[in-house]
Amino acid sequence: xxxxxxxxxxxxxxxxxxxxxxxxxxxxxxxxxxxxTAQVYxxxxxxxxxxxxxxxxxxxxxxxxxxxxYTTDSGAGGxxxxxxxxxxxxxIGVKPDGSPVKSILSICKERGMGAGxxxxxxxxxxxxxxxxxxxxxxxxxxxxxxxxxxxxFDVMIGGGLTNFRPENRKDGLNPLDTxxxxxxEVTYSLEEMKKSKSSKLVTFFCENYYGPVAPGRDPxxxxxxxxALEILAKNPKGFCMMIEGSQxxxxxxxxxxxxxxxxxxxxxxxxxxxxxxxxxxxxTLVVVTADHETGGLxxxxxxxxxxxxxxxxxxxxxxxxxxxxxxxxxxxxxxxxIQNNIDLMPKMLKALKIKN
Numbered sequence: 001x002x003x004x005x006x007x008x009x010x011x012x013x014x015x016x017x018x019x020x021x022x023x024x025x026x027x028x029x030x031x032x033x034x035x036x037t038a039q040v041y042x043x044x045x046x047x048x049x050x051x052x053x054x055x056x057x058x059x060x061x062x063x064x065x066x067x068x069x070y071t072t073d074s075g076a077g078g079x080x081x082x083x084x085x086x087x088x089x090x091x092i093g094v095k096p097d098g099s100p101v102k103s104i105l106s107i108c109k110e111r112g113m114g115a116g117x118x119x120x121x122x123x124x125x126x127x128x129x130x131x132x133x134x135x136x137x138x139x140x141x142x143x144x145x146x147x148x149x150x151x152x153f154d155v156m157i158g159g160g161l162t163n164f165r166p167e168n169r170k171d172g173l174n175p176l177d178t179x180x181x182x183x184x185e186v187t188y189s190l191e192e193m194k195k196s197k198s199s200k201l202v203t204f205f206c207e208n209y210y211g212p213v214a215p216g217r218d219p220x221x222x223x224x225x226x227x228a229l230e231i232l233a234k235n236p237k238g239f240c241m242m243i244e245g246s247q248x249x250x251x252x253x254x255x256x257x258x259x260x261x262x263x264x265x266x267x268x269x270x271x272x273x274x275x276x277x278x279x280x281x282x283x284t285l286v287v288v289t290a291d292h293e294t295g296g297l298x299x300x301x302x303x304x305x306x307x308x309x310x311x312x313x314x315x316x317x318x319x320x321x322x323x324x325x326x327x328x329x330x331x332x333x334x335x336x337x338i339q340n341n342i343d344l345m346p347k348m349l350k351a352l353k354i355k356n
Contacts, residue, residue, distance in 0.1 A: 024330040024351040025238035025283035027104070028274055029344075031081065031127055032267055033074060034249030036293030037324050038311075043264040045299075048307045052271035056288070056326035060336045062344065063322055064292045067096050071320040074249070075138040077291030077341065078130035082242065084345035092126060092144065093134040100134035104345050105153065105240050107356055114232035114239030115153045118224035120210055120217075120266075121246030122160030123148060127291060131242050142169050149175035149182075154200055154239075155231045157193070157224040161204035190218045193227055201231060212247060214262035221245065221270045229277055238283075238352070243270060252295030255313040260295075278329050285331050285351045287344060290323040 032039070044051040066076035067086040076089045082103040088096050095101055102110075109115040119128045124145055126138040133147035141163040148156065149164070162168050164176040179186055185198035193203040203224065210217050225243055232239035245267035251259030271288070278284040296314030325344070327335035331351030335344070349356055 022330040023353045024285040027285045027348045028241045030243045030288040032245045032248050032290045034252045034294030035290040038297040038299050040324055042309045045309050046307050052268050055275050056328050058327045058332045058336050060325045061322040061338045062289050062325050062341045064341050071318050072292050074126035074291050078127040080341040081344055082131050084342045090137050092129045092138050103131045104348055105131045108240035109152050113237045114235035116155030116228050117242040118228050119158040119244040119246050120221050123158035124160045127244045145175045149178040155228045157203040159206040159209050162207045212259055213266040221266050225270050225273050249294045253316055257311045285329040288326040293319045293321050293323055
């Protein structure tokens with residue numbers, strides 16, 4: 001009996017070890033811009049315990065300070081998450097000395113995998129730009145658009161069409177024409193995007209920035225995520241995807257609870273799409289975090305049964321507090337505990353069994 005028990009224990013250990021070492025085929029990194037622990041809990045309360053954050057088996061924290069500031073901006077924060085390098089505030093995809101660093105999306109694409117992003121901001125904003133651009137200042141939109149027009153991602157969805165038009169640029173160049181010549185289908189509405197059959201898709205939903213999800217923005221985050229998954233999942237080598245709930249940050253900058261909570265509800269719907277995909281697929285690592293917290297949000301009181309929060313903002317800027325990390329899928333256990341934001345990208349590569 002003792003021998004049989006030992007053999008059973010050994011077998012269970014081997015099975016558990018194999019599961020822990022399972023290679024991820026796909027990685028989806030999701031960034032809730034400005035989304036700290038208080039914002040997440042506000043959403044959990046709003047959803048009355050039906051929150052998709054509760055579906056993640058592992059959670060931890062990320063320290064967000066930049067190379068030169070206690071409190072990071074989105075340029076340095078996004079760069080740290082997707083490249084694994086600290087940099088100065090306002091930098092995009094470069095080290096403090098200005099030398100370029102590759103994002104996990106670019107690394108995966110170089111290895112024949114699919115890559116793409118979906119955001120509710122401009123495609124030229126700091127977080128999406130950190131996946132493909134290399135500039136010293138996040139406001140260099142003309143330069144960033146040139147970088148995007150030359151990158152090889154399969155799908156890029158967001159706002160920001162203005163800087164792709166030659167008549168709106170100081171240099172008179174036409175990055176939109178460059179995208180078309182490189183074989184991308186460019187669509188300009190939700191319906192056009194959904195109808196597209198192209199394997200190389202760029203969608204601009206607006207000239208500059210969307211409005212808030214309430215009262216009238218189209219469900220671009222959910223539908224854009226579905227479309228990106230449809231395209232990227234066809235790659236037999238797997239894919240890497242970045243999704244950003246951009247306007248959680250904007251609601252918090254405005255100290256507008258209703259704005260923030262509406263964007264979080266939109267974020268929850270997107271999480272449902274991603275987690276349903278990952279559960280069905282079985283080979284997808286999902287990592288959810290934030291580039292920083294915005295608003296210094298404090299939850300003073302509320303009503304759990306009614307799904308209501310009493311919120312107080314302590315700043316209209318960013319704060320330096322740690323932000324949450326949630327993970328699901330192969331390698332998810334490695335994201336528990338307190339970590340630096342530059343630790344996330346190497347852990348994602350490890351799950352993919354990619355040495356960089």
